[in-house]
Amino acid sequence: MNSKRISYAFLLGIGLMLLAVSCADEPENIQELLPGRWELQQATRNGEPTRSLADLYFEFDATGIMRTNLPVAKGESSYLISGQAIEQNQDGNVIAYTVSSITDSTLVLQTELRDTPFQFQLLRATANQE
Numbered sequence: 001m002n003s004k005r006i007s008y009a010f011l012l013g014i015g016l017m018l019l020a021v022s023c024a025d026e027p028e029n030i031q032e033l034l035p036g037r038w039e040l041q042q043a044t045r046n047g048e049p050t051r052s053l054a055d056l057y058f059e060f061d062a063t064g065i066m067r068t069n070l071p072v073a074k075g076e077s078s079y080l081i082s083g084q085a086i087e088q089n090q091d092g093n094v095i096a097y098t099v100s101s102i103t104d105s106t107l108v109l110q111t112e113l114r115d116t117p118f119q120f121q122l123l124r125a126t127a128n129q130e
Helices: 002-025
Strands: 038-044 059-062 067-070 075-082 084-088 093-102 106-113 116-123
Touching: none
Parallel strands: none
Antiparallel strands: 038 059, 038 116, 059 067, 067 075, 075 084, 084 093, 093 106, 106 116
């Protein structure tokens, strides 16, 4: 009887640990971590590295305004966060980005532009870089 309780407790403990690990894979609170300037470290187009976006940056403020020099969405526009998605609205044209990961210093965005998948690995700019 005692060994059954130990087995159940062990299985319950393993289940709780697996649940905790699976929750840790989701990005943290995007709303809190996103504001600031993010500069490109690496970009891929169709899974292949591309250098054509070498100077790419995104700036997000806490009021829902963003700035970028992404060629198809240059300038200032509004944005909304919904789950793991950022939706940029520039004059009625919506560009959706998926936040693959975010920390206080790194941001990975995925998007599809003109039927081509892109991934942007960005670093938060420090005060002297801005």
